[in-house]
Amino acid sequence: MPRVKLILEYDGRGFVGWQRQDNGPSVQAALEDAIAAYCGQPCPAFASGRTDAGVHAEGQVAHFDCPRADTPETIRAALNFHIRPKTVAVLAAEIVPDDFHARFSCTGRSYLYRILNRPAHPALEAGRVWWVQRPLDARAMHEAAQVLVGRHDFTSFRAVACQSKSPVKTLDSLEVSRYGEIVEVRTSARSFLHHQVRNMVGTLKLVGEGKWGPRQVEKALAARDRAAAGPTAPPDGLVFLSARYEPMPPASPAM
Amino acid sequence: MPRVKLILEYDGRGFVGWQRQDNGPSVQAALEDAIAAYCGQPCPAFASGRTDAGVHAEGQVAHFDCPRADTPETIRAALNFHIRPKTVAVLAAEIVPDDFHARFSCTGRSYLYRILNRPAHPALEAGRVWWVQRPLDARAMHEAAQVLVGRHDFTSFRAVACQSKSPVKTLDSLEVSRYGEIVEVRTSARSFLHHQVRNMVGTLKLVGEGKWGPRQVEKALAARDRAAAGPTAPPDGLVFLSARYEPMPPASPAM
Numbered sequence: 001m002p003r004v005k006l007i008l009e010y011d012g013r014g015f016v017g018w019q020r021q022d023n024g025p026s027v028q029a030a031l032e033d034a035i036a037a038y039c040g041q042p043c044p045a046f047a048s049g050r051t052d053a054g055v056h057a058e059g060q061v062a063h064f065d066c067p068r069a070d071t072p073e074t075i076r077a078a079l080n081f082h083i084r085p086k087t088v089a090v091l092a093a094e095i096v097p098d099d100f101h102a103r104f105s106c107t108g109r110s111y112l113y114r115i116l117n118r119p120a121h122p123a124l125e126a127g128r129v130w131w132v133q134r135p136l137d138a139r140a141m142h143e144a145a146q147v148l149v150g151r152h153d154f155t156s157f158r159a160v161a162c163q164s165k166s167p168v169k170t171l172d173s174l175e176v177s178r179y180g181e182i183v184e185v186r187t188s189a190r191s192f193l194h195h196q197v198r199n200m201v202g203t204l205k206l207v208g209e210g211k212w213g214p215r216q217v218e219k220a221l222a223a224r225d226r227a228a229a230g231p232t233a234p235p236d237g238l239v240f241l242s243a244r245y246e247p248m249p250p251a252s253p254a255m
Numbered sequence: 256m257p258r259v260k261l262i263l264e265y266d267g268r269g270f271v272g273w274q275r276q277d278n279g280p281s282v283q284a285a286l287e288d289a290i291a292a293y294c295g296q297p298c299p300a301f302a303s304g305r306t307d308a309g310v311h312a313e314g315q316v317a318h319f320d321c322p323r324a325d326t327p328e329t330i331r332a333a334l335n336f337h338i339r340p341k342t343v344a345v346l347a348a349e350i351v352p353d354d355f356h357a358r359f360s361c362t363g364r365s366y367l368y369r370i371l372n373r374p375a376h377p378a379l380e381a382g383r384v385w386w387v388q389r390p391l392d393a394r395a396m397h398e399a400a401q402v403l404v405g406r407h408d409f410t411s412f413r414a415v416a417c418q419s420k421s422p423v424k425t426l427d428s429l430e431v432s433r434y435g436e437i438v439e440v441r442t443s444a445r446s447f448l449h450h451q452v453r454n455m456v457g458t459l460k461l462v463g464e465g466k467w468g469p470r471q472v473e474k475a476l477a478a479r480d481r482a483a484a485g486p487t488a489p490p491d492g493l494v495f496l497s498a499r500y501e502p503m504p505p506a507s508p509a510m
Binding site for chain 1: 373
């Protein structure tokens with residue numbers, strides 16, 4: 001059965017997160033239901049990484065093994081037909097080699113976190129941004145963020161429930177920029193710990209407000225203690241942007 | 256009583272439009288309820304123009320006469336306190352002269368219309384864009400749009416229910432640009448007829464798909480017949496951007 005790689009966009013509101021759970025609708029269940037409706041049989045889907053409840057995606061990657069021999073274009077259109085009106089869209093489908101795995105083959109993930117920084121609450125962007133009223137110094141946030149770039153023990157930025165074997169990760173980039181009322185935090189790494197991005201953003205907000213300097217971010221990192229870093233930023237502002245894979249050899253023709 | 260000018264942002268989903276109606280929640284009712292809760296008495300609010308059900312605003316302008324003598328900053332914060340969690344936000348408040356009128360003093364309105372032009376339906380932008388699958392030629396749309404700029408009888412682009420005295424309007428600009436998968440239509444005029452922007456966009460879509468040329472847009476305009484132009488684009492993609500007013504003399508101090 002040909003393996004199919006999918007690129008997914010979704011609005012995290014109304015989902016308990018990527019992973020199928022008993023307590024509400026998940027992105028995985030929405031996708032697997034559409035796959036089952038199209039294929040006529042259940043086929044498990046795997047994502048590059050789980051996203052939490054309320055977290056969005058512009059370029060999540062998933063794969064499944066497809067018992068039907070259709071073109072990628074037909075697969076994409078059929079899955080979108082079955083998934084609507086749920087707020088999940090299959091942007092692209094591709095036949096990939098059998099050893100491709102959305103999670104285990106992934107060599108890089110990137111996220112965007114958006115803060116709406118103004119006195120008035122969000123109306124148009126409600127659920128899509130973190131609303132912070134106090135003016136943030138994005139430049140100070142960017143400077144302090146550089147303390148976190150590189151290979152570190154990120155225990156201070158890791159959810160207590162995190163199941164990763166090691167707290168040591170290499171953060172490739174963490175960039176903070178302001179565009180009018182929006183402060184954007186962009187970050188990339190091979191992989192992230194559970195809540196790592198939201199915990200880094202919650203900490204950088206303290207810097208943006210002038211409560212912390214870069215030295216305190218350094219100390220929080222060195223403490224290897226979740227209580228030493230800032231609070232967890234809400235899921236609303238977080239968007240899974242993309243997953244990176246090494247170039248793949250051409251797939252054998254789908255049979 | 257000092258007159259207060261407000262700048263409003265709202266998500267048009269879930270509203271029957273600006274105007275108070277019996278058949279569902281309106282932006283006007285949401286705002287007037289917040290004003291009444293703040294002022295302790297009902298005060299009517301007037302907007303620069305009505306928006307239809309599902310149409311959004313980044314910079315709608317409204318005014319009301321305020322029986323409380325507070326600073327603009329306090330008025331803004333109080334109205335936002337009372338209006339939440341409805342998806343309406345007061346971005347700014349200002350004390351203006353008594354002869355200011357959001358509708359009658361307005362000398363220019365501008366709108367943005369956003370089309371998501373790709374095979375996959377919108378997940379993140381659902382309700383915020385018009386989804387058009389067939390590739391659109393934004394340059395051809397822009398060229399054809401120039402036919403409509405200037406002073407014309409816009410009967411062909413006017414809703415049958417339009418209550419405007421005259422169908423003759425001067426369109427100041429109508430610009431079409433592509434940004435990746437998004438085709439943006441921006442337009443400004445002293446005032447617009449009912450559904451005029453959505454009817455112009457529905458017509459330009461025919462041009463973008465290659466079904467019509469600029470010559471047919473010219474003929475549709477000259478026909479002065481609603482049936483001669485294209486269909487009405489859905490409200491989802493429309494955003495009221497801003498209302499223009501002539502510079503005002505400083506207001507007398509609020510008493």
